[in-house]
Amino acid sequence: MCRNIRTLFNFEPAASEDEIQASALQFVRKLSGFTRPSKANEAAFDRAVKDVTQAARKLIYALETNAPPRNREVEAMKARERSKARFA
Numbered sequence: 001m002c003r004n005i006r007t008l009f010n011f012e013p014a015a016s017e018d019e020i021q022a023s024a025l026q027f028v029r030k031l032s033g034f035t036r037p038s039k040a041n042e043a044a045f046d047r048a049v050k051d052v053t054q055a056a057r058k059l060i061y062a063l064e065t066n067a068p069p070r071n072r073e074v075e076a077m078k079a080r081e082r083s084k085a086r087f088a
Contacts, residue, residue, distance in 0.1 A: 005030075009060050012069035020060065024052035 005023050008015035028048045029035060037045035 008056070009063050010065050010067060010069055011072055011075075015060055017057075020056050021049070021053045024056055025049050027052055 005026050006019075008019055008023060028045060032041075032045060032048075034041065034045065
């Protein structure tokens with residue numbers, strides 16, 4: 001999986017529209033192999049980002065859990081610690 005795509009479910013506050021759209025953009029970039037599409041592919045690329053954003057939003061809002069919401073700062077700190085250990 002693309003390292004830039006992050007888990008968006010079960011956070012407080014909930015994932016923002018910008019976060020959902022950014023993850024969809026990264027997903028489409030990964031699938032297509034394009035960072036930015038050519039003019040010929042731009043419409044298809046943008047449509048795919050829109051469709052994936054909608055699907056991701058539906059998924060995130062439909063999921064249920066009994067687990068308490070995660071804290072973004074705590075999760076970011078854990079990720080930094082894993083990175084330090086990995087690249088030390």
